[in-house]
Amino acid sequence: MVRLRRFRAGDEDEVAVWGRDPEVVRHYFGRRVLAGAEVPLVDLCAAGGRIIRAFETVEGELLGWVELRNIAWRSGGAELRICIGRRDRWGMGYGTAAVRAILAEAATRGLRHVHLRVALWNQRAIASYRKCGFRAQAVLRAGRRRAEGMEDLLLMTVDLAAQATSASSAG
Template identity: 30%
Template sequence: MFVLGERVRLRAMEPADAEALWRWNHDPEVMRWMDAGYAQTLARVRTWLEGRERNAYGDVLFGVDAPAEPAAGWRLIGLVRLSGAEPETGCAELDVYLGEKDFWGKGFGTDAVRTVCRYAFEAMRLHKVTLTVVTENAAALQVYRRVGFVEEGRLREVFRREGRWLDKYTMGLLEGELK
């Protein structure tokens, strides 16, 4: 099953995606605004993908594919995840990143966020999607605002990067606000 956007398609992550995920997670430029955690081996990332529960209502992980060179099919460029979804609350939290830097700034991230939010509202019947984002991550903020997310609060000094403590915004998108 694929979830189609205007420029991307979303699909379940596969163990074969481990190498790309491992590479992205070890690229300081890709991980600049992310809570990177600790370095993992390629074998550990592959084991995590192999042992991961199948996508279900409470936790959906999609690979973001974009068209590759003409007639070359699709290329994995990033991932999106909706987690913590519960029918009782009608909410889920969004995580997203594009690991392939040659796709940055070209609308693929915006389409991936819009597509996964459309999936959240239509297929999962959620009422709200939330996220947190470092206040200095201008590119991500531009994407989220373009899709319709609004700032709902500020978490003070919860992210450390380059020797400084930075704030994060909490942002939300209600069903019916998707642009």
């Protein structure tokens, strides 16, 4: 349903548009959407400790990006972030497909567990993460400060090794 790929030089303008959409910015977990980063997007893809991939439809329409950050190669852990920059493409299954794809890449590269934080009000994201195998571990009260005030967060994790075992025993 989606293809992960590296960012290309021509992607910058589109990502900048996403960064100017207040609803995208409000939903995204990071402090700022990628636009305006000091490092060009193409170079972000090559940064150590981080796997960042753009994703697009099979027709080649750029939708957003998905990222594993703070990768601890020895302990096998990483943190996930995702953003579909086009609001008119939310709720169509693309985010779930992109997360599944990067989790498959994470497992292939030897990672064993992935965690994420998400605003408790962001029920669409939580539903999507649950479909990818993430489970809630804790609520972090007032876990993040935003312009609108303090926000409760949900900490979710997925055990990639357990997922691979249950997939192979099921099939």
